[in-house]
Amino acid sequence: MVPPEGHGGGEGKVPEGHARAEARLPDGYDKYAFEPFAVAVDLAVFTVRGGEMQALLIRRGQEPYAGRWALPGGFVRPDESAETAARRELAEETGLSGTAAAGLHLEQLRTYSEPGRDPRMRVVSVAYTALVPDLPEPRGGGDAAHAQWLPLSGLGIRAEHEAVQAGREGAVVDDRALSRGTVLAFDHDRILAHARERVRAKLEYTGLATSFCPPEFTLGELQQVYEAVWGTPLDRPNFRRKVLATPGLVEPVPGAARLTKGRGKPAALYRAGGAAALHPPLLRPSREGRPA
Amino acid sequence: MVPPEGHGGGEGKVPEGHARAEARLPDGYDKYAFEPFAVAVDLAVFTVRGGEMQALLIRRGQEPYAGRWALPGGFVRPDESAETAARRELAEETGLSGTAAAGLHLEQLRTYSEPGRDPRMRVVSVAYTALVPDLPEPRGGGDAAHAQWLPLSGLGIRAEHEAVQAGREGAVVDDRALSRGTVLAFDHDRILAHARERVRAKLEYTGLATSFCPPEFTLGELQQVYEAVWGTPLDRPNFRRKVLATPGLVEPVPGAARLTKGRGKPAALYRAGGAAALHPPLLRPSREGRPA
DNA sequence: CCAAAAGTGTTCAGGGTACACCCATGC
DNA sequence: GCATGGGTGTACCCTGAACACTTTTGG
Known part of the structure; x- marks a missing residue:
């Protein structure tokens, strides 16, 4: 910032540049005195x-x-x-x-x-x-x-x-x-x-994953997002519990349910929650070193 | 990016702007055709x-x-x-x-x-x-x-x-x-x-705190950095264990020891470790919601 | 001997992992 | 009935929090 002045010192630190530098006014500045970015x-x-x-x-x-x-x-x-x-x-x-x-x-x-x-x-x-x-x-x-x-x-x-x-x-x-x-x-x-x-x-550590989902989604779909982004399979029961235990991550759509691929039990639907920061975080497993 | 071409389409998406736009060459570009940034x-x-x-x-x-x-x-x-x-x-x-x-x-x-x-x-x-x-x-x-x-x-x-x-x-x-x-x-x-x-x-989740310390520092000094930045007192024994258990955060300087304020037991000295990312992270306490 | 700072040990509760099990639907 | 996906329960382990305690220095 602080364009023509430099900063505080007051010695007009305008970059010399190979530019079309015309007269550099001592108290003003020339918009075209710089190399164009x-x-x-x-x-x-x-x-x-x-x-x-x-x-x-x-x-x-x-x-x-x-x-x-x-x-x-x-x-x-x-x-x-x-x-x-x-x-x-x-x-x-x-x-x-x-x-x-x-x-x-x-x-x-x-x-x-x-x-x-x-x-x-x-x-x-x-x-x-x-x-x-x-x-x-x-x-x-x-x-x-x-x-x-x-x-x-x-x-x-x-x-x-x-x-x-x-x-x-x-x-x-x-x-x-x-x-x-x-x-x-x-x-x-x-x-x-x-x-x-x-x-x-x-x-x-954020609720970002819901941005990959449509307005209403199932927890299975949300889990697929995590698995795709991280490239790791997750344990469904534990994922479910963590997500629901995290305040503000998702909120249930009262009566709604939907089938996922024509097969299986209809799943409850959720909307993205308002919170952006998650506490506690939803950590991805393994990460070379500690187990899973 | 992709300055004068726009992107792929090839319809030369040069910003019209209140600029000193001269001839906009269809295949080239004019460095000074834009409002200067x-x-x-x-x-x-x-x-x-x-x-x-x-x-x-x-x-x-x-x-x-x-x-x-x-x-x-x-x-x-x-x-x-x-x-x-x-x-x-x-x-x-x-x-x-x-x-x-x-x-x-x-x-x-x-x-x-x-x-x-x-x-x-x-x-x-x-x-x-x-x-x-x-x-x-x-x-x-x-x-x-x-x-x-x-x-x-x-x-x-x-x-x-x-x-x-x-x-x-x-x-x-x-x-x-x-x-x-x-x-x-x-x-x-x-x-x-x-x-x-x-x-x-x-x-x-990084070893950044060591950047606030001189080349050689004590664990007490490192803890003071964390406490100052987070504005929270930390438990010394637990802090100590966590830091030493985190691979690559700090490494001991073999025989060295130094007094901290003229008082107390001389503390061992450490250098910054090479790792930038910490696993597991060193979480700050409380954060409105869960206790500590 | 006392204060101050470093360092060690121990207990305890909560959360994460793994895994077994039940439910509802389509074919 | 069977495959598929949804949902619940539970035992175990391990980390992290709390706190008591010992050690080493200067005054």
């Missing part, structure tokens, strides 16, 4: 389909990285925040209406600003993670049907324990050891890997 | 002194917000990443040499991009959190001695449970209910509150 948003949109996590990706038509998959995204417009831009892109890319997209979970992940990450110009990208339920036909409704769900397993995104082996021991996964190769355009492998790790971790 | 870094630098968390702040000398405290920070230069810029600013502001500052914990917090956050122009700020030990004289060694440590308790930064009361129930504190008023310049109250909450949370 483009500010964009990138979206890591996840869903759970067919028992595994999938990401919404876009096939690039032009250089650089023509033909490669990339994260959806776009520029931040002059009058909007990155958050707003991300929400707008999310609605466009999922093909949902603005009001429908407003209910989706959207969360800032982190910002990627390495100078060389786009070969054409300096682009600073604020990455967001979005979680959507398994929509019937989630692609862009109109012409932008180039968006597609792809399972993470086919994208060289490593599971955490593999990455930990590749890197050093108990690192919190800020590393780039998470993506096996360069499958996606730009640094999107890294972004997607970071986003996936964040989601995996957040399922433990 | 300034990209800056803001630093929330914390230490533990006198039994409480303190932040490094700077007194602003000019408008806007002249006379108010602000977070240290500065612009990202054309050839550096936000990470590099943050590291550079951290070294400048703490007065440490580059090599000494390289050892400090520095971590990206999140990015603030609301259009009106700086009244003068559009500034997108990537905020970082830094943790430093209680340095003897941590201010800028030279002329920039305007940086000062201030206890958070005097800045209207709420504790988590207060913020939770103010907001809704178990929210994960992405709210602005964390800062009581507007004490700092710009949106720095909010940034500082977010940073503090992150540090508090991260102490539970």
Whole structure:
């Protein structure tokens, strides 16, 4: 912050830059005195389909990285925040209406600003993670049907324990050891890997898993979300008890019940609870070291 | 990302903007076709002194917000990443040499991009959190001695449970209910509150607390860090056992021992362990709801 | 000898894991 | 009836909380 002044000292720390620096007013500032940064948003949109996590990706038509998959995204417009831009892109890319997209979970992940990450110009990208339920036909409704769900397993995104082996021991996964190769355009492998790790971790201590579910869901469906994201089978009785014992995670829909796959006993329905933070957390099992 | 192309579709989604948009080349792009964004870094630098968390702040000398405290920070230069810029600013502001500052914990917090956050122009700020030990004289060694440590308790930064009361129930504190008023310049109250909450949370499941300690420290000192950050007294025997039972948190310095305040039994010395992630986590007690 | 800080031992309750068992529905 | 998924009960283990106690230093 504190643009032209530097900070407190008052010696006008404007970056010298190779920019079109005109007169740098001593008491004012010149909007165009800096090397231009483009500010964009990138979206890591996840869903759970067919028992595994999938990401919404876009096939690039032009250089650089023509033909490669990339994260959806776009520029931040002059009058909007990155958050707003991300929400707008999310609605466009999922093909949902603005009001429908407003209910989706959207969360800032982190910002990627390495100078060389786009070969054409300096682009600073604020990455967001979005979680959507398994929509019937989630692609862009109109012409932008180039968006597609792809399972993470086919994208060289490593599971955490593999990455930990590749890197050093108990690192919190800020590393780039998470993506096996360069499958996606730009640094999107890294972004997607970071986003996936964040989601995996957040399922433990937040009610995030319900964002993958439709408005009303059964505990079996919720368990499938956990199992898909963590890649671990869970004990059904214990899962059930933990979820119901966690205040604010889910709340029952009074009389409702539904069959799951045409088979078995009809299951009670639940809605997402209001609480975002879970106490106690719902820990995933094993994690190299202690048993289960 | 994917600057001038939009994404895959190929319809050149360049933001229209009130910008100096000249000819928008269909296959190329114009670096200056966008409203200029300034990209800056803001630093929330914390230490533990006198039994409480303190932040490094700077007194602003000019408008806007002249006379108010602000977070240290500065612009990202054309050839550096936000990470590099943050590291550079951290070294400048703490007065440490580059090599000494390289050892400090520095971590990206999140990015603030609301259009009106700086009244003068559009500034997108990537905020970082830094943790430093209680340095003897941590201010800028030279002329920039305007940086000062201030206890958070005097800045209207709420504790988590207060913020939770103010907001809704178990929210994960992405709210602005964390800062009581507007004490700092710009949106720095909010940034500082977010940073503090992150540090508090991260102490539970990472080895971050050692970043507040000198290279060699006693378990008593480490415990004081936890107690200061969480604002809760901890049971010494249990703390001791947990820390020593957590692989990679600390490692003993073979023969060393030191007195703590001239009094009592000399304590064994420890170094920070290599592990960043703790299993099992070191949970803080109570947290409104379950006892302790 | 006393105060202060470090370090050890022990008890006890709650929560997590594992697993056995019963219920309801479609075919 | 049988397969499939939903739901309940229970025994055991282990961690974490509480607290009593010993050790080593300076005054």
